[in-house]
Amino acid sequence: MRAFISSVYLFLYAPIALVVLFSFNAGRSASEFTGFSTAWYGKALGNTFLVSALQNSLMIAFTSAALAAVFGTMAALGMERLGTRTRAIFDALFAAAIVVPGVVIGIATLVALVAVFSFVNPALATLWPGDQPPQLGLGYGSIIAAHGLFSMALVTMIVKARIASLGRDIVEASSDLYATPLTTFRLIVLPQILPSILAGFLLAFTFSFDDFIIAFFVAGSKTTLPIYVFASIRRGVTPEINAIATLVLVASLLLILTARLLMREKKSKSGE
């Protein structure tokens, strides 16, 4: 039993470790370590395409996760107050946003946006007073919208679970003591759900930062980091990709560990 468990952990981590190890390889080989070097990192970070893809990814991940954190939390708070039937509709839609494969979300968003643009752009062109009417197209906005959908469902799910575990009694005590609903929210509810909101934000950020398939459909001419990495892999496996992969790993590791710490704190506080 022990041996099996150890080998599963080895199975989970050895491939990642190998990628990291060979990112420091002086040579190009994937099986022969010819000397320690950070040259591939220098090469990766000197690559302007890569750096701009990274910047795009960070901007998209931050924006979509921030929007999802705010709107998702609002939805989680609002859904508590809805009637059973309306709440069921929301539950079903959020579940769909999570369960429907990313490839389908990407396609559906692409198809819908292109259809909308084909109506809006000519209309804009005739209505626009100047010579160069703005053209709506795929890009940052469409990626943020599509990522925001999944992320919002994720945040809502996490924050809702936290609200459900909150004691009703302190909220009631607060209002019995003549606190306005807003004061109760600010002083009682918000501090308790804040760690889950932050955790939701970080998970949403990680999701968006790592997502390839949705962005692949709706990115238009823009490039995100996973799209760049995917394209580079298709051109051939090199230690430079290992270096980039290592940087991506470190970034998502930091995010997920912070998120888990925040969730952990929530659990120990509520005594679960």
Add this chain to the structure above:
Amino acid sequence: MQAAIKKRNLVTAALVAPAAAWLTVFLVLPFIAMLVFAFGERAPEGGYQAAFTFAQFANLPTRAAAFWNTLVLAPVGALLCLLVAYPVAYYLAVRANPRYRLILVSLVVVPFWTSLLVRTYAWMYILGSRGIPNLLAMIGIEDVRMLNTPGAVLLGIVYGYLPLMIMPIYVSLEKLDRRLLEASADLGARPVSTFFGVTLPLSLPGVMTGVALVTILLLGEYLIPQLLGGGKVFFIGNALVDLFLQSRNWPFGSAIAVTLVAVVVVVLMVAMRIAWKVAGTRQVDLV
């Protein structure tokens, strides 16, 4: 009183309005658009041309191989995942030293939240010609091809989705009442019969959740077959990318996507029906 209720309703509406708008514009409308496209025709220059025809759905058999691969390899991959995951979940929930349990569980969850692209790349790197086949060549075993085989895709699947399978099983085993195991032992059951008579049946909801989750996600998988199957072992997801981004046959692609969603819904319904039969549904902690 009336005013207070009205105000309360207004606040509720304001709270859910942004999410409702987002869900409508970026989930419901896109689905309707996709459905409309699926009954349309391909424009000569690619893209969509308005029509009402079932031709796209009638054309589905031309992509039978993608459906076949997906519908075989997704459940097989999920079951392989289960075989590896169950002992790990059991160990974590029942046997592991409580002091290290948290760390061990974290170590399982963390890979799930790190880039699937990078983790799949790791295997592309290992199975590729400069990886294991290169090592084998050094000891005289030449011309071994590992990449671009169904085996490589299955390996990638198990690797990628193992964490997602372990978690729900772990959760259901962790909730298991230890006194039942003691009672079973006190009544003279051997450990093996306790496992098959008590532990396994009580963990079935977790097993069902894990298998359903992994199967559903695999039905829409693109990266693993793309990188490890290299065009030889392709899923529905790969056919979709090809139809939308290469041959630009959007109506046919939409018809396939609609069919994929239908398959996902059927799998989900079957899973839920079984789950209800097995026991009450349980919450799964994905993070």
